[in-house]
Amino acid sequence: MTSELQIFQDYIRQRGLRRTPEREEILREIFEVHGHFDVDGLYLQLKGKGSKVSKASIYRALPLFIDCGLIREVDFSDGHWHYEHIYGHADHNHLRCLGCGEIQEFEEPTLQLLEEQLAHKYHYQIKGHQLQVYGYCTACRLKDWGRQGV
Amino acid sequence: MTSELQIFQDYIRQRGLRRTPEREEILREIFEVHGHFDVDGLYLQLKGKGSKVSKASIYRALPLFIDCGLIREVDFSDGHWHYEHIYGHADHNHLRCLGCGEIQEFEEPTLQLLEEQLAHKYHYQIKGHQLQVYGYCTACRLKDWGRQGV
């Protein structure tokens, strides 16, 4: 059993929840795919492989995966949530092009320090952070030079 | 005329748009209120003062204010967008309690440097960033100690 599945089963048992094939299918698919995903894409992917899991089950499973630290929500400001698995991956943030939607990932280790400072200053137990930086990539800047401030 | 209104009128003229009392009312209300707001709250506030502006007009005006740098979207991950005016305010980020929703604002000037580094490294024209840090405040931690990892 892959260790993400193991982590999830431990979480399930600890909470008195139930192990179901649907939840396993969804989790497996998430960790087979690299990169970001959204509910609709994940649903279609599973469906394409012959799976019968419903969208409702996906919507119900994702909060569990988030809660046990396997995935996280990612905000691309396009009207719905995206997600990515984080277990086994280096912490990173996203630089997004407002023109074409391209995503560049980058690491910024100093944010870990920031979390610790904030925890101390405001007496918070920090669970995580999200940083989105946005702007225009070279291609979009050239394409769209009518906009001011190019 | 307040300078935020001036900035908006300049923007309007430059774009060949029209000056309307509705847009002015909305902008005025945004800058009279301190703190964060959402569409529904802003609408009710205006209504309470006898204004006749519709929600549709608010939804249409906000992107204009964002575009000319007077306000920005703020993500509190509660299902809809929040906003805050930024003109005349120090750049800041948000620390949010996952229990009670309390927001702490904090400044982190090094993010400006990060923007410059990213602009250079990825050849982006950076327009801004959003950083949310989230966790549990002292009160919620005490209240809810059943959660693991307190």
Next chain:
DNA sequence: ATGTAATTGAGAATTAATCTCGATAATAAC
């Protein structure tokens, strides 16, 4: 094997945001 209660799928409900459309009114040209 049996009882229980968590989980499922399908579709209805909710709700933020956008769109449509006829009426209104801001601006420019005369």
Next chain:
DNA sequence: GTTATTATCGAGATTAATTCTCAATTACAT
């Protein structure tokens, strides 16, 4: 000032992501 043009308005319909409902199923404990 009058007129023409067309951006903007309000009201309500529409869209789309997410949540909810409920009867049927099934995981798990006994």
